Amino acid sequence: MTDHPLPFRDPQLSFSRRADDLLGRLTLDERIAMLHQFAPAVERLGVGPFRTGQEALHGVAWMGPATVFPQAVGLGATWNDDLVRRIGEAVGDEVRTKRAQDDRVGLNVWAPTVNLLRHPLWGRGEEGYSEDPALTSAIAVAYTRGLRGDDPRYWRTAPVLKHWLAHNNETDRDTASSSVRPRVLHEYDLRAFRDAVRAGAVAGVMPAYNLVNGRPNHVSPLLEQQLRSWTDQPLVVCSDAGAPSNLVDSEHYFDTHEEATAASLKAGVDNFTDHGTDSTVMTGRIRDALAKGLIDESDIDTAVRRLLSLRFALGEFDPELDPYARVDALDTEEHRALALEAAEQAVVLLKNDGLLPLEPLPGRTVAVVGLLGDACMLDWYSGTLMHRSTPLDGIRERYGPENVLFTEGVDRVRLKSSDGWLQVPAADGAADAEARGAEGALDPALLAGRTDLPPLTCGEEATDLALVDWGDGVLTLRTDEGPYLSVADDGYVRASADEPGGWVVQETFRLEEVEGHDGGHRLLHMGTGGYVSVAADGAKVAVSGEKISRDDATVFALETVEHGADAVARAAAAADTVIVVAGNDPHINGRETEDRTTLALPAQQDRLWRAAHAANPRTVLVLTSAYPYAVTDAAEALPALLWTAHGGQAAGTALAGVIAGDVSPAGRLPQTWYASDDDLPGLFDYDIIGSRQTYLYFDGTPLFPFGHGLGYAAFGYSDLRAEVDGDRLRMSLTVTNDGSVAADEVIQLYVRAAVPGQPDSPVEPGTVGGRRLGRLLPAATFPSDLPRLTLAAHRRTHLAPGVAERIEFDVAVEELGHWSVAHSRWTVEPGTYEILAGASSADIRLTASVAVDGEASGPRPVVARGLDAADYDWQRGTVIVDRARTEGDAVAPASADEAGRLVYRLCDFGEGAAGLTLFVSGEGCVEVSGGGFGTAIQFPDTGGLYDYRAIEVEQEIRGVVRELCIDLSGNVRLARIEVLHTEESA
Incomplete structure (x- = not known):
């Protein structure tokens, strides 16, 4: 006998049986309703509403205060699977905690992003882990295991991988097609998803906006042919926002939305994210597709069954048995410590001529300069900061505020029209205080939308504005007191935003020179595409929603009050050592919807490090950015360079600890840093083999290679051994800390084919059918098509001075293989393979060889x-x-x-x-x-x-x-x- 009259309520039954029982009790309309992102409750059965999708890329996003960890690319730079798993656990616990506080928070998390960082100009590079599929897979497995939890039955959260498949461009992202040859597909792009799915910690995937080989990802046969072949688990495929409509509206792949919806459902999409919380449009299309015979009820049932299985796994129907139902872990001491540990481990020391570590000696003065010197940047997928640490905060805390100089290095300017100087009227203090609240900061929802402040005007008194050029002539302007010039829905320009932000950034402008006006400029607002015009009622870019035309724009004379480089030079000359902090704002010039145009550091920031170095040769450049830069001159001229992704709430403290020597840096680059734009292929060229992309194939000399990173201790490598044991490749070596400080080392093992006379090919000359091939290779893969070397394994380990550790690795022999286009299968060719152990892809310390038996695939x-x-x-x-x-x-x-x-x-x-x-x-x-x-x-x-x-x-x-x-x-x-x-x- 059972105490549960309805089998789907019986926790003794399997989730599969319970899902089938509940499915059979739902009406057709109730089942169709569950296919939208916002599924309503089924009150007659006591089933609550359900929402797919909660952003959790590097912390809980979009749902208010949460622990903010380093950006995803920064987590990739740690090369530390264990650390990333612990971060996943913390983020999962915070999702659960916030869910208990706010039922808008979903337990189906859309994270992580596993798209490979193939091209460094991709706007969303900050969201991925690495250009390498093995490293990406390892970090993704770690993060999803943390998010999923260890309970064998119930899931802490249900991670969905983004974005399936071959997605590396924001330009034309919903209409561009990625041309991906089979070898790149199987060896590169699919690999990034495969291992995490096989590890059993992934609940599903989200298809990307783009097309692959001419077909939209939302109707890709690979969802069934590949993705769902990797596991017996019922994976849920959630559409990207608006993508179902794109199939008709922008891609024109189908003539009607009913055809598109039916094709998506049949291809394996289970859940439709479209038209926001209004589910009626998508459910209407599903009903129409059913009525027209484009789908049948079994197609609907298949998708609903997967969604119900996910809900059972999340403990929705067994709250008393769910081990995560009563988690209360937001902003704990452990999470704060973990955020600091992650930020420390993400710092990469690119170059050091002995200037670092910089011991905080009595009387030693440090100048912190640069546009990011007092910034703790967030990105589009960050939570709201509860704690904030900038580089300046961290340096002051570590070296003493009396020993630290600071100047941002902004250019201070004034703008003058024929009606007078552009000025920011004084705000109503009471109204501003009320808007800001007790914490003194604006609600993020008001960053670009305040209308309670007076707009800018022109008059006799000038307001000095801080001008920052973020590259490509894209500017931000703000007052001495801090608020940025921003444009609200009513079109007026106000000093109203604490920082740039929003889906459409309303705080960016461009100055355009006007011919025939000696030094005159128009001010173009980037968010609306309209020009600024100053009238009696204030500065604005639109009237009744219409843009100000070019001819109607106000012409301003630009007067520079002070060049930022001059202020930087003065501070540098007055200090013992200079720390220049440069980089990007993740909301500007490179983010979702916007690719970068160059690897070059913005000209204004380039001038700052040059000014600092000219005044003081003891200059350190810290790049705090979501992307690589081509800083060839800086790498040659300066004694020390560091890079860190935006490091979350503890970024400044972590950076100061590394600079001072409290922490020996051991972050490693997760992607190649190229020397110039000339090294890059086209943004839309997805053939990494043919265009020689990433460390796997790049034939040139990078500025800094994949896996590069220095520290304050020297490590010795010895006794590398490798053997094939059945279907496993077992490798081991000894690593010794030969330095004088405790430090981490990241051991990297690479493999490549090695045959005498043919260093890049695993196969030997032979005969086929009695016909001698001579020096021709009896395989579809020629030497130039094989990777230069491939990451097989890695390990981050901590060693005290003088301590040695034996490190063991176990890798499947199949990882030595490639996709044979001659036979359409994964192939490990017989021959000799070389194992390379080192500190980076270009710093190989030891090599060993193993022989692999097998049958050569032969010609086509x-x-x-x-x-x-x-x-x-x-x-x-x-x-x-x-x-x-x-x-x-x-x-x-x-x-x-x-x-x-x-x-x-x-x-x-x-x-x-x-x-x-x-x-x-x-x-x-x-x-x-x-x-x-x-x-x-x-x-x-x-x-x-x-x-x-x-x-x-x-x-x-x-x-x-x-x-x-x-x-x-x-x-x-x-x-x-x-x-x-x-x-x-x-």
């Missing part, structure tokens, strides 16, 4: 398998596109004005073929050559890009063709190549 078996067009070895001027809307890839010229080429190496035609059959669509020309023959075929329009025609090329082909080349021109798509059999081969 074209007769038996044919060739999928996208399975090329090399290409020029082509892109991968969708073969059909539902599945499959094809290849097309990247430009209709220029031919593209595909190369398929080592194609084995056996005893002979009578020719080839090409499956093409569209209209254009296909030229086939190789093995001593060549032919071109011009064909008319097949009727549509998804209407394929079989075109035969009669040409006898025998043996192994070294390179089969196919040139495509026009509006043509090539899907597949098959063999025309001779009588003998048939």
Whole structure:
């Protein structure tokens, strides 16, 4: 007998059985309603409302005060899985705590972001962990395990990985297609998601806005073919906000929203985030799709069953048994200590000529200068700070306030129109105090929206404004007292914001020179795209929602009261040592919706470190940023450089501890720092192999390599051993702290193929079918296509002076492999592999070799398998596109004005073929050559890009063709190549 009249209430039953029982009790309308992000309650069954989605990237976001940990890229820089797991536990506990206080907080957390940091100009680089899939996977597994919790039955929170798949550009992010060849797909982009899913700590994924190979991620067959093949757990796929509508509105991939919604549901999307809290639009589309026969009730039930399984796992129906139901852990002493530990471990010492550590000696003066010297920056996915520590705060605390000088280094300017000086009227003190509240800070919701203050005017008295150029001519302006100039919904310009922020930043401007006005400038407001005009009722950028035109804009004369570089030079000359703090504001010039345009440090900040160094050679540059910079001159001229991502609430204390030597830095770069923009491929080039991206393939000399980072202790490496034990690769080495201080070291193990005479290839020359291949490689992968080296394992360890530790690693042998395009499978070629141990990808201390047995994959078996067009070895001027809307890839010229080429190496035609059959669509020309023959075929329009025609090329082909080349021109798509059999081969 059971005490629970309804089986779904019975905790003795499995979640699967309970979900099935509850599903069977729901009406069709109730089931459809559950497919929206904001699912309503089912009161007749006592089932409460449920919301998918709670941001928790590096702390609880958007829900008020919470512990703020370093940005995700900073967590990646710690290279510390254990630390990141503990942070995940803390964040999960704070989510639970805030859920108990506010039912708007959801337990289905949308974190972490595991998109790889392929391109350093990607605006959302701050949200990822690393450019390397192994490091990203390790950190993601750690964070999701912490968020999920250790209970075998109930989940602390339910993490959803973002953003599936191959998403690295904000420019045209909902219409751009990432062309991803199969090797990059399987070796790189999928790998970042796979390990966390296999670890069992992930509840689902969120598809990205972009398309991959011409098909939107929200209808990707890879959701079922790959993602759900990695686990037996019922994963939930939550759409990104507004993405279901994008399928029709911006991408035009479907003609109707009913078709798009049906296709998403059938592809595996379970939950629709669209139209905010208004669920009626999406549920209406689902009903219409059902009525039109585009879906059936089983499609709805499949998605609802997954959502119910997630809710059962979160303990919603068993509050008395849920071990996390009564967690109360917000801003605890442990969480504050953990935030400090994380900020310390994220600091990377890029260069040190002996200036650091800087001991706080009696009488030693330190000048802290720079635009971020007294800043504790947040980003779009931060919580509200309960504690705040800037570099200036930390240095003053550690060195004594009497020994610390400070100047921000802003340019102080005045703006004058024909009606007088631009000025900020005095605010009503009582009203301002009321708006700010007891804590003295504005509610974040009012940062860009205050209308209770008077707008700027022009008059006889000038207001000095602090001008900061964040790069690309994008400026912020603020008063001496601190408020930034901002624009509210009514269009008036006020000094009203404590900091730049908001989905659309309303605190950024651009000065545009006006021809014919000696030194005159218009002031363009970036948030609205309108110009500033000053009238009798005040400065504004809009009237009744309309922009001020260029011709109607006020022309201002710009007067510089003081150059920031002059103030920095004075402070530097008066101090023993200078610490220049530079970097970015995460809301400006690089964030969600906005990619960066350059690796260069903004010119204004570049001038500051140069001014400091000219006045005082003992100058340290601290880069506090979400991204790498190309600071080649600074790296050459200055004695010390450090980098840290925005470090959360304890950033300043952590930085001061590292500079003073209380903590030996051991952060490591999670991505390559390039020397200049010239080293970068195009933002939309996702072929890391062909364009030689990331440390895996980059052929140049980076400014600072992947994995780089210095410390205050020297470590010795010895006795590296490696052996293959079945399907495991076991490695070990001894690391010794040869320094005089206790410190962390990050041991990095890399692997690469190594065969004498062919240092980058794991396969040896041989014969196939009695035909000698000589120096040709009997595999689809040529040496230039293999990574230079690949991270296999890492470990961060703490050692006292003189102490040695034996470190052991255990890695699956399959990690030595690659995706074989010749056979469409993961392949570990037999041969010799080199194990490299060191302190970075460019600082290898020890090497060892292991031999791996197996069967070489051999050349492409074209007769038996044919060739999928996208399975090329090399290409020029082509892109991968969708073969059909539902599945499959094809290849097309990247430009209709220029031919593209595909190369398929080592194609084995056996005893002979009578020719080839090409499956093409569209209209254009296909030229086939190789093995001593060549032919071109011009064909008319097949009727549509998804209407394929079989075109035969009669040409006898025998043996192994070294390179089969196919040139495509026009509006043509090539899907597949098959063999025309001779009588003998048939």
